[in-house]
Amino acid sequence: MITSLGRWFNRKVVAFFYAMGYFFQVLKETIKFIMSRHVGLKVLRMQILFTGVEALGITAILAVSLGAVIIIQGVSLLPQFGQGQLIYTILITVITRELGPLLTAFIIIARSGTAIATELGTMTYSHEVEAYISVGINPIAYLVVPRVLGVTISLLLLNIYFNLFGLIASYFVTQFFTTVQFLEYFRNLLQTLTTSDIFSSLIKSVVFGVIISTIATFYGLHLEQSSTEIPIVVIKAVAHSVVVLLLADVFITLIYYM
Amino acid sequence: MKFKIRYADQISGIFILIALIAIAAILILMGVNQDWFSKKYHYISTFNSASGINVGMSIMLRGFRIGSVEGIELLDNENHTVRIKFYIEEAYIHKVRPNSVLELTASPLGLGGGLQFYPSKIPGDPPPEGSTIFSTDSKQGFRLVKEKAVSMPAKTDTISAILNDIQPILTNVDEAVVNLNTLIRSVNSAFAGDTSGPVGQIMVEVSSITSSLDEILAEVSRQIDDIMADITHLTGELSDPTGLVTKLLDPKGSIAAILDDDNALFSQIELILTNLNATILELKDFTSYINTTTPQISGILEDSREALDKGKDVLEGLSNNPLLRGGISDQPQQSETFQSYRDEEF
Incomplete structure (x- = not known):
């Protein structure tokens, strides 16, 4: 038992360092990609289109619904305790600081994380990755980096849109139920919003983007022999992304409040 | 080629551009709204405790945010007082006069509160930056408030607000009681028959009926007396052992005999x-x-x-037949051949 435990631990340590090595390789290639205008720019643009633009609809619906619910509940409940002004703090805390980046990241995991893992898994299975290597193209530079950058940029932008829809568009939805003046609402919102809120939200988006794309590409390229491994690596990519995402969220929030 | 793929660069560009413009616009609006670019005048104050005070807390003057708390530190003195650093925005610096006072207010319900700034009633130039604004926790600040040297609005705490809210309700209740009193008075006069309304008329009629009731009762009493006399008579009959009723009801009487x-x-x-x-x-x-x-x-x-109809037709046909016109010949009555022995004459 001790032997098997030791083997398991050894395997985990090796896998961890392998993943770290992959991550730093991606980071190095990303810096190189940014420095030199690469042919992978086209892949990057397509990735932004698929990950960012196409996810805008669901992001908008989610943000408007969440914002509207918070405003309606807040406007009806908080003034009863003489704390009507707290609605703005709650809105910013929930939408900008916490749920904005997190929900956007979940959408990206569901849409693009799975797609990237499946696509790279299929390419690995059909030996396309080996073909790139054989003609001297670094698959990380050409396949992984544009996807990492695309997902990260898309998540950052989607988070901005999420905030716009959640804080501003939701106001117009609530006008069917409440009568808060727009100028008063907007002024109070700007009064309550701080740069650290925006900074925290954007930092989270970037970190979440890097996590989702790195894990998805890692598991996509991790496929070994059979096409039946594709759904397995997709599930692993999603599960690990969610876990690491939540840990990172907690870590960043702790730093924010320290 | 699909529109989206064909114009992927343009669509992605617009997607990025709108987001960047939005974030830039929000940052600019935040700056304008929060007076990032205006000069800030820094002051300090001391409080007995930092409870309820936090960094970023607003300094309020009659509901307007005129500044904010920048830092809090515990002083190393015998009283363990707390020093706060705060700033006043340029737009409101003229409100800061010598001998102004800061007060930490707390909601009686334990929800929130704030730092209230009370400017001195005596006009003067703003004190130099870094100088102390007295708090109500300090002796000087307490004295200034007690001497009413600072401009303080009438306090409207939550309890007062609740009482203010109750006042209109009490007024309404008072009006309702007055209305009820008037109604009861009207009902009373109606029952007294003082009004010309239907209730008054009814009450007058009830009064006349009551007066005639005595006569009716006298008549009824007289009739009851007659009935009682009859009953007495009947009782007397029953007590008579030779009476008809007694005989009938006697165990050896006719009814008993019939029944037994x-x-x-x-x-x-x-x-x-x-x-x-x-x-x-x-x-x-x-x-x-x-x-x-x-x-x-x-x-x-x-x-x-x-059959009768047909017979009628036949008879009619026969009567109309020329060959038979002479009618049917009479049939002679045949005498009976049989006679009983009883018919014979002896």
Whole structure:
């Protein structure tokens, strides 16, 4: 038992360092990609289109619904305790600081994380990755980096849109139920919003983007022999992304409040 | 090629551009709204405790945010007082006069609070930056407030607000009580018959009915007396042992004799009823039979009627026939050949 435990631990340590090595390789290639205008720019643009633009609809619906619910509940409940002004703090805390980046990241995991893992898994299975290597193209530079950058940029932008829809568009939805003046609402919102809120939200988006794309590409390229491994690596990519995402969220929030 | 793929660069560009413009616009609006670019005047103040005070807390003047808390530190002195650093925005610096006071207010319900700034009533230039603004926790600040040297608005705490809210309700209740009183008075006068309304008329009529009730009662009393006299007479008859009623009700009287006959009368009556029942049953059967034979009888009657009609036609035909016009010859009455022996004469 001790032997098997030791083997398991050894395997985990090796896998961890392998993943770290992959991550730093991606980071190095990303810096190189940014420095030199690469042919992978086209892949990057397509990735932004698929990950960012196409996810805008669901992001908008989610943000408007969440914002509207918070405003309606807040406007009806908080003034009863003489704390009507707290609605703005709650809105910013929930939408900008916490749920904005997190929900956007979940959408990206569901849409693009799975797609990237499946696509790279299929390419690995059909030996396309080996073909790139054989003609001297670094698959990380050409396949992984544009996807990492695309997902990260898309998540950052989607988070901005999420905030716009959640804080501003939701106001117009609530006008069917409440009568808060727009100028008063907007002024109070700007009064309550701080740069650290925006900074925290954007930092989270970037970190979440890097996590989702790195894990998805890692598991996509991790496929070994059979096409039946594709759904397995997709599930692993999603599960690990969610876990690491939540840990990172907690870590960043702790730093924010320290 | 799909539109989206064909114009992928443009669509992605617009997507990025709108987001960047939005974030830039929000940052600019935040800056304008939060006076990022205006000069800030920094001051300090001391409090007994930092409870309820936090960095970023607003300094309020009659509901307006005029500044914010920048830092809090615990002083190393015997009283362990707390020093706060705060700033006042340029737009409101003229409100800061020497001997102004800061007060930490807390909601009685424990929800929130704030730092209230009370400017001095005596005009003067703003104190130099870094100087102390007295808090109500300090002796100087307390004295200034007590001497009413600072401009303080009338306090409207939550309890006062609740009492203010209750006041209109109490006024409404008072009005309702007055209205109820008036209503009761109206009802009273209606019952007294002082009004010309329907209730007043009813009450007048009730009064006249009540007065005539005495006469009715006297009449009823007289009739009851007559009835009582009759009852007395009847009682007397009953007490007479030779009276008709006594005889009838006597255990050896006629009724008792009829009733005490070993059920002979009852048996007779039962027999009659049984016979009657049997008769009714037969009658019922007969009626049923009649009911079932009614269609047949109707058919026979119908056939008879048709036969009669035809016979009538035949007779008419015969009477109209020229060959038979002379009628039918009379048939001679034949005497009976058979006679009974009883018809013979002896």
